[in-house]
Amino acid sequence: MATTTSTKSEPFSAESYFATQPPPSTLDHDIQNVRSFISRQAELGRNVVLVTSGGTTVPLELNVVRFLDNFSAGTRGATSAEYFLQAGYAVVFMHRQFSLQPFSRHYSHSTNPFLDLLEIDDKSHNIGVSSSQSSHLLEVLKTYKAVHNEGRLHTLTFVTINDYLWLLRAVSQELSVLRRRAMYYLAAAVGDFFLPRQKMSQHKIQSGKGSLIIEMDQVPKILKPMVDEWSRDGYIVSFKLETDQDLLIPKARASLERYGHQVVIGNDLNTRKFEVVFVSRDEVGDRSSIKETWLRIDPKSTEAGKEIEEDIIRELVQRHRKWIEGGQTRN
Ligand code: 9Z3
Numbered sequence: 196m197a198t199t200t201s202t203k204s205e206p207f208s209a210e211s212y213f214a215t216q217p218p219p220s221t222l223d224h225d226i227q228n229v230r231s232f233i234s235r236q237a238e239l240g241r242n243v244v245l246v247t248s249g250g251t252t253v254p255l256e257l258n259v260v261r262f263l264d265n266f267s268a269g270t271r272g273a274t275s276a277e278y279f280l281q282a283g284y285a286v287v288f289m290h291r292q293f294s295l296q297p298f299s300r301h302y303s304h305s306t307n308p309f310l311d312l313l314e315i316d317d318k319s320h321n322i323g324v325s326s327s328q329s330s331h332l333l334e335v336l337k338t339y340k341a342v343h344n345e346g347r348l349h350t351l352t353f354v355t356i357n358d359y360l361w362l363l364r365a366v367s368q369e370l371s372v373l374r375r376r377a378m379y380y381l382a383a384a385v386g387d388f389f390l391p392r393q394k395m396s397q398h399k400i401q402s403g404k405g406s407l408i409i410e411m412d413q414v415p416k417i418l419k420p421m422v423d424e425w426s427r428d429g430y431i432v433s434f435k436l437e438t439d440q441d442l443l444i445p446k447a448r449a450s451l452e453r454y455g456h457q458v459v460i461g462n463d464l465n466t467r468k469f470e471v472v473f474v475s476r477d478e479v480g481d482r483s484s485i486k487e488t489w490l491r492i493d494p495k496s497t498e499a500g501k502e503i504e505e506d507i508i509r510e511l512v513q514r515h516r517k518w519i520e521g522g523q524t525r526n
Contacts, residue, residue, distance in 0.1 A: 247383035248272020249291025267384035269294030278508035367425040377429035431456035
């Protein structure tokens with residue numbers, strides 16, 4: 196048995212978190228690259244969206260053998276990034292290492308293995324793409340190449356919740372130079388609990404004495420400083436994931452009320468590919484209330500390639516345009 200015990204301590208605020216948990220070693224380098232990407236986009240007058248995607252891990256040891264993970268394949272983030280690019284945005288795609296990425300997601304190793312697309316000509320030994328796949332591949336490849344030639348996609352990776360939090364803060368601060376032209380689309384699955392470095396065991400937790408009891412600390416609520424301090428007047432969209440339908444709307448509304456950002460998109464784990472709910476403030480005259488707008492697609496249409504992210508991004512692009520034109524500031 197290995198037991199990690201702790202004394203009761205104050206919950207971490209964002210401030211105390213960053214004062215006590217060390218930054219990832221690549222942070223400065225990553226941020227320099229993000230800064231030059233953003234300044235290029237600013238010169239070109241493009242809107243920029245930060246898309247976060249994939250799950251965050253919580254290591255249990257400093258020499259990490261075991262970790263907790265959050266559910267997410269990165270489909271929502273990678274798919275959304277493509278639709279933002281299609282809408283003319285530049286995208287900072289901050290994703291969990293090895294999770295799905297825009298464009299290459301169509302040929303994921305498990306659902307559509309790349310090698311299965313290829314054919315060998317027996318005589319010449321040349322390699323070609325099978326005719327049934329070539330038109331789809333051509334479309335994906337053309338867009339991928341165009342986006343790269345235009346320099347509109349910048350990719351960053353995280354693994355742990357600590358990497359994610361440090362990167363999120365730094366990237367948001369960089370992006371805030373664009374003020375209202377920046378959007379923050381927070382689709383990554385972020386752990387609620389973590390083990391502070393000071394409580395982690397140096398080496399692999401040993402078994403042999405029975406059960407393992409770990410007490411974890413709560414991850415600070417970073418949406419608060421994100422809204423109030425890091426992102427100025429940027430347009431912030433967060434996601435709320437629940438598995439109990441009855442909790443989805445109350446939790447999404449509570450999040451919007453607590454943090455005062457622009458939209459919470461609620462999704463249920465089992466229906467997330469077919470329906471989501473936009474929870475946002477409805478301003479009529481000087482009266483403000485919270486409204487819910489459901490977005491649904493026919494589950495059968497996904498077999499023909501329809502993706503709900505297309506509709507999510509269309510709606511957000513419109514709302515963001517109004518946000519930019521309206522020049523609103525946050526409540
Ligand atoms: C989401 O709710 C995403 O839509 C999913 C996407 C993780 C469900 P996949 O990558 O799944 O397509 O497989 N992301 C946000 C989840 C989250 O951690 N939200 C926090 C919460 O619910 C607030 S930021 O408390």
